[in-house]
Amino acid sequence: MKVTSKNLFSPFLLFLFLLIGCKTADENSFEPLSVAELAKAQEMYKEAGIKNRRFKHADLQPLIQKHSDAFAIEVLGESVEGRSISSLDWGSGQTRVMLWSQMHGNESTATMSLFDLFNFLKANGDEYDELRNLLEENLSIKFIPLINPDGAEQFKRRNALDIDLNRDAISQISPEAVILKKARDSFEPEFGFNLHDQQIYYNVGNTPKQATISVLAPAYNEAREINEVRRRAMQTIVGMNEVLQQVIPGQVGQYDDSFEPRAFGDNIQKWGTSTILIESGGYLGDPDKQYIRQLNFMIILNALYQIATGGYLQYTEEEYFEIPDNGFQLVDLIIHELQVPMGETFYPVDLAIRRRDASTGDSYYERGTVDDLGDMQVYFGMQEIDATGHQWKKGEVFPREFENVSAINEAEALELLRQGYLAVKVKNFEAGELHQLPILVLGERESFDSGWQTGSNPNFFLEKDGKNAFAVVNGYLINLNEPSEQTFMQRVY
Structure with a gap:
C-alpha cells in the first residue's frame, strides 16, 4: 500500500492532541479553594470604601477608577438622570462571563461583593496567585457593578422613570435597559450572573429557615424547557450550592422559575447566555448584609473557577432540582x-x-x-x-x-x-x-x-x-x- 503524507500526519496529530490535552489537564489540576480559603480571601480583600449597603453612584466612582491599571474600564452610557454606567473588563481567556448588579437600586449586596472581587483579582504575590492565573488565562470577564445608579441614589427599586428595569428587556424604554442589552449583544457572554436582593421574609421550603441565598437558572420559555444553555446554568448553581451548604446548611432556596417574558434574566437565557440568578435574602444578626456580602464573593469566585476549568460539568440538573423552593412564610x-x-x-x-x-x-x-x-x-x-x-x-x-x-x-x-x-x-x-x-x-x-x-x-x-x-x-x-x-x-x- 502506498503511504501518503496524510497517512503519516494523522497519527502525529492524534499524538499532539493527546499531548496538549494532558498538559491542559495538568494545568487545570489546581484544586478549588476550600470554604475557609474563600472566606479568608474575602476578608483579605474586602473593599474598605464600602461599609454598608447604602451607597451612591458618586461613592463608587473613585473605587472604580483605582482599578484602571488592572481592568479595562469603559463608560457604557448614562442613566435617565445622567449618571455614568461603567463596565470593568478583566482576563484574556476564551470563555466570556458577564456579571451585572443593582438593576434594582436598593439591591446592593452583590455590588459590594464585586468590589471585593476586584481587589482580589488585581492583587498578586499571595497564595491565590495560581487561581488568579487560571482565571485570567481561561476567562474574559465583564463586570457591570451598578446598572441603576438613579435608583441607588434614593435607595429605591425602580429607576428615575419609575420603571422596573427587570421588566424592560424587550421594550427597552429606559436608557439603562438599552445599555445592558447592548453590552450583552456586543460581548456575547457564554455565562451571565444576574445579581439581586430578595425580601428577608423568604424561607426555604416549608421550614422556618431563612432563605439567605436563593438561586435560579431562569426559564427561557413558558414551558420552562431545559436546553444546553439553561442546563449549564443549573450545573453551575449546583456547585455554588455545594459551597453554601457548608456554611449556611438548609438556607439556600430555589427562586420561582415561572417565565417572565419582559425580564432580563429570562431573555438573556433565551438569547444564548447561561444565566445564573443570585438573590441575597436575610440572615439573623446581619441587617446590613455584610456576611451575605461574603457569601456572594465566595460563590461567585467558586463559580468562576468551575467555569474556567469545566468543573461545573460534574453536576447534574437532577441535583439542581433537589434545591428546595422558596417559601414566603x-x-x-x-x-x-x-x-x-x-x-x-x-x-x-x-x-x-x-x-x-x-x-x-x-x-x-x-x-x-x-x-x-x-x-x-x-x-x-x-x-x-x-x-x-x-x-x-x-x-x-x-x-x-x-x-x-x-x-x-x-x-x-x-x-x-x-x-x-x-x-x-x-x-x-x-x-x-x-x-x-x-x-x-x-x-x-x-x-x-x-x-x-x-x-x-x-x-x-x-x-x-x-x-x-x-x-x-x-x-x-x-x-x-x-x-x-x-x-x-x-x-x-
Whole structure:
C-alpha cells in the first residue's frame, strides 16, 4: 500500500492532541479553594470604601477608577438622570462571563461583593496567585457593578422613570435597559450572573429557615424547557450550592422559575447566555448584609473557577432540582393567642408582624406593621411568643416633655415602659431624626397608632394578672422583666 503524507500526519496529530490535552489537564489540576480559603480571601480583600449597603453612584466612582491599571474600564452610557454606567473588563481567556448588579437600586449586596472581587483579582504575590492565573488565562470577564445608579441614589427599586428595569428587556424604554442589552449583544457572554436582593421574609421550603441565598437558572420559555444553555446554568448553581451548604446548611432556596417574558434574566437565557440568578435574602444578626456580602464573593469566585476549568460539568440538573423552593412564610414576630378586645369581649388571635425598612435622607429606619392575624400556624416567626393568658392593653404618652432625644436614655425609656408609657414627646428634633431607644419618640403635636388590626403600626402592652409583662413598640417585642439587647432602628414621629 502506498503511504501518503496524510497517512503519516494523522497519527502525529492524534499524538499532539493527546499531548496538549494532558498538559491542559495538568494545568487545570489546581484544586478549588476550600470554604475557609474563600472566606479568608474575602476578608483579605474586602473593599474598605464600602461599609454598608447604602451607597451612591458618586461613592463608587473613585473605587472604580483605582482599578484602571488592572481592568479595562469603559463608560457604557448614562442613566435617565445622567449618571455614568461603567463596565470593568478583566482576563484574556476564551470563555466570556458577564456579571451585572443593582438593576434594582436598593439591591446592593452583590455590588459590594464585586468590589471585593476586584481587589482580589488585581492583587498578586499571595497564595491565590495560581487561581488568579487560571482565571485570567481561561476567562474574559465583564463586570457591570451598578446598572441603576438613579435608583441607588434614593435607595429605591425602580429607576428615575419609575420603571422596573427587570421588566424592560424587550421594550427597552429606559436608557439603562438599552445599555445592558447592548453590552450583552456586543460581548456575547457564554455565562451571565444576574445579581439581586430578595425580601428577608423568604424561607426555604416549608421550614422556618431563612432563605439567605436563593438561586435560579431562569426559564427561557413558558414551558420552562431545559436546553444546553439553561442546563449549564443549573450545573453551575449546583456547585455554588455545594459551597453554601457548608456554611449556611438548609438556607439556600430555589427562586420561582415561572417565565417572565419582559425580564432580563429570562431573555438573556433565551438569547444564548447561561444565566445564573443570585438573590441575597436575610440572615439573623446581619441587617446590613455584610456576611451575605461574603457569601456572594465566595460563590461567585467558586463559580468562576468551575467555569474556567469545566468543573461545573460534574453536576447534574437532577441535583439542581433537589434545591428546595422558596417559601414566603417568615415574619419578624408572631404573638400567639393574644386576647384582643372587640367591644366587651376578648378573642384569642395570633398576630403576624413584619418590620420593613423606610428611607430617610441617606439612612433608614424600620416601621412595624401587623401583616395578618387570626390563625397564623402556617407562618414562621424569627421571634415567637406564646401569649396565652395575656391581654392587649393600650399604652399612654408620658405627660412630661423632654427637650430633645438625647435627654432620655435607654434605662429611662425601659422604666417608662414598665410604668405603662409607650411614648414620650420632645420639643426639639430634626425632621427624620433617628434614634435607637426602646420607646416611641413623638413631636409635640404627634400621636401614635396603638391598634392590633391588619395594617396597624403595632404599639401596645401584653398584660397578665393586671401587670404589663411585655411591650410591643413599633413591632419590637420587649420583655419588661428581662429586656434583652436589641437594636432599635426608629425615627422621631
